[in-house]
Amino acid sequence: MTDIKTVAQDILWIGASDRRIERFENIFPLTDGVSYNSYLVKDEKTVLFDTCDVAVSEQFWQNLTEALDDGKLDYLVVLHMEPDHCSQIASVVSRYPELTVVGNAKTFTMLNQFFPETAAVKRQEVKEGDVLSAGSHSFRFLMAPMVHWPEAMFAWDESTGTLFTADAFGTFGALEGGIFADEYDFEKKYLDEARRYYANIVGKYGMQVQAVLKKAAGLEIRTICPLHGPVWRKDVRWFIDKYDKWSRYEPEDDGIVVIYGSLYGHTASAAAYLSSALVEKGGPGRPVRLFDVSKTHASYLVGEIWKSGTVVLCSPTYNNGIYLPMHALIHDLKALGLKNRKFALVENGTWAPASGKLMREELSSLQGCQIIEETLTIKSALHAPDKDRVDAFAAAVLA
Ligand code: FEO
Numbered sequence: 001m002t003d004i005k006t007v008a009q010d011i012l013w014i015g016a017s018d019r020r021i022e023r024f025e026n027i028f029p030l031t032d033g034v035s036y037n038s039y040l041v042k043d044e045k046t047v048l049f050d051t052c053d054v055a056v057s058e059q060f061w062q063n064l065t066e067a068l069d070d071g072k073l074d075y076l077v078v079l080h081m082e083p084d085h086c087s088q089i090a091s092v093v094s095r096y097p098e099l100t101v102v103g104n105a106k107t108f109t110m111l112n113q114f115f116p117e118t119a120a121v122k123r124q125e126v127k128e129g130d131v132l133s134a135g136s137h138s139f140r141f142l143m144a145p146m147v148h149w150p151e152a153m154f155a156w157d158e159s160t161g162t163l164f165t166a167d168a169f170g171t172f173g174a175l176e177g178g179i180f181a182d183e184y185d186f187e188k189k190y191l192d193e194a195r196r197y198y199a200n201i202v203g204k205y206g207m208q209v210q211a212v213l214k215k216a217a218g219l220e221i222r223t224i225c226p227l228h229g230p231v232w233r234k235d236v237r238w239f240i241d242k243y244d245k246w247s248r249y250e251p252e253d254d255g256i257v258v259i260y261g262s263l264y265g266h267t268a269s270a271a272a273y274l275s276s277a278l279v280e281k282g283g284p285g286r287p288v289r290l291f292d293v294s295k296t297h298a299s300y301l302v303g304e305i306w307k308s309g310t311v312v313l314c315s316p317t318y319n320n321g322i323y324l325p326m327h328a329l330i331h332d333l334k335a336l337g338l339k340n341r342k343f344a345l346v347e348n349g350t351w352a353p354a355s356g357k358l359m360r361e362e363l364s365s366l367q368g369c370q371i372i373e374e375t376l377t378i379k380s381a382l383h384a385p386d387k388d389r390v391d392a393f394a395a396a397v398l399a
Contacts, residue, residue: 002066003059005179007231008160008223010137012040012067016052016059017174024172028200028299032193033174036060036084037227039164040067041157044135045074049155049164050227051088060088072096075124075132077139078103080152080166081110085227090115100124102132104143106151126153142215144168146208148201154212161222168209169239170228172197181230181239190229191242196303197228198246203306203336209247213240249339249368251309255287256397259301260314260346261294261323266381267348268292270390271314273382274346277394286398293325298332305333310342312397313359317349322358330362340368344397348378372396 005013015037021030036052038060046068052060073096078086081103089111093099100122103111108123126132132139132155142154147168155164171194178184202209224232224239232239245252256278260271275290282288289304305311315326322330343363347356356375363371376393378386 002062004063004067007039007179007225007233008162010041010043011157011160011162011225012042013179013225013231014038014040014060014063014067015175015179016056016063018053018055019174021055025201028172028196029297030172032172034172035175035228037225037229037231038064038085039225040064041134041137042067042071043137045133046071047075047077047132047134047137047139048073048092049077049225050079050085050166051076051092053084054087057088057091064092073099075099075134076101077132077155078107078111079155079164080149080227081107081114082149082167083114086114090117093118093121097121102126104141104151104153106145107153110151139164142212144208144212146205147212148205154216156216156219161220162225163216163219163221163223164225165227167202167227168212169224169226169232169243170194170197171226171230173229175230179231180234181232182234184230186230192303194229194242195246195306196299198243199302199306199336200299203246203302203338206247206249206337206339209243213244213247246306249337251341252307253287253309254285255289255308256282256310256312257301257304257308258288258290258312258314259293259326259329260291261316261326262292263316263318263323267314267316267346267378270346270348270376270378270382271312274312274314274376274390274394277391278397281391281394282398293323293329298325298329301329302332302336305338305341308341310344310397312344312346314346315348315355315359317347317353317355320352320354322355322362326355326359327362330359334362334365338366338369341366341370343369343371344374344376344393345371346376346378346393348380350380353377353379372399
C-alpha cells in the first residue's frame, strides 16, 4: 500500500518508517523505530532526493513508482551517501538508466566505492552555489561537509522556501501517520530523541553545523525536509534555535544529571542521597536527573548531558581504574568533543579509591569544561556521620 504525502507545491514525501529496527547503526537502541525520508519533485523534470535504507525498500519502491505514475525519472540528487539513504541507488539507476545522478566530487567517490555497477550512469557534479533547474523549481546546493559525512549537502528551493537538509534536523522515531512536526506534540514525543540523534550522530561536528547554519541564515525557510523524522513547516525557527544551541555545545537548562555505576548498591545509594540533597537545596530551577550507567544505554546519557548544564559522575574504583561502563561513557564524551559543562566527581573504593583522580584526568581534555575541586570520596559506603560532607559537596555542585 502506498503512502505518499504532499510537502509543498510539486514536492512529495515518499519515505517510509522501520518499526522493527532494534539499533540504529547497530549501536543506538531504538524503541520507536526510525523513518527514512525520500522526496520526489514533479516539475517539468522529475527529481528524486535520496533513496532509503534497504529495510524499507519495498515501501519506497511502491511510493516511487506510484508517484511517478509511469513517468520517467530525470534526476537522482544524492545529498548523503550513508547506506541508510543510498541503499537503492543502484536499483534506481538500473530501473531508470537514462537519469542523471547529481552529487559533489566526494559523493561520486563514494558512489564508485559502494556501487561500481553505476559507472556508466550520467553524472552531474555540483559545487557550492550551483543550481539544478527542474522547471519552476530551481535547487541551489549548499555544501555541508562533515554534517556528519564529508559529502553531505543541502538543497534550497527558493520558490517554495524548502530546504532539504540531509541528516541535519533529523530525529530517531518512526512517523505515526503524520509527516509534519506540527501534527505531533513534538516536544513530548520527539524532542528527547531529536537531541539524542543530534548528540550521538552529529554532535562531534558542532563547528561544521554552525558553518552550514550560517550559510542558511539568510534564507527565508518555510519548510525543512530532513532525511529522518518529521518535516518542519511551522515553528521552523524554534527547531533551528535548538540546533544552534546543540551545535554550540550550550546546555538547554540548569539541570543536573547524576550518573552512577554501582556493583552492589553502595555508590547507587550515595548517588540517590546526593540527588536528594541537590533537589532540596537547588529547588525547581535545578532539575535533577539520576541514571545508572550500567542500565541506561550511553546514547541516552549523552543526550541528557547535551541537555544539562551540570554533570555528576559517581564511579567505583575497579581494577585500580574507573568502573568500565563509566569509563566507556567518558570515552564517548571525549570522542564527541563535549564542551561547556560543569562536572563534579564522586569516587568509591574499599581499600584504594582512585576513580575520582582518574576521571578528572580523563575529563581535563574537554574544552570549556569545569571540574569542581572537591571530590566526594566514599570508603565502601556512606553512613550517617557522612551527611554533613555530602551536603557540603551538594552545595559545591550547585554553586
Ligand atoms: Fe541517516 Fe548519516 O545517515
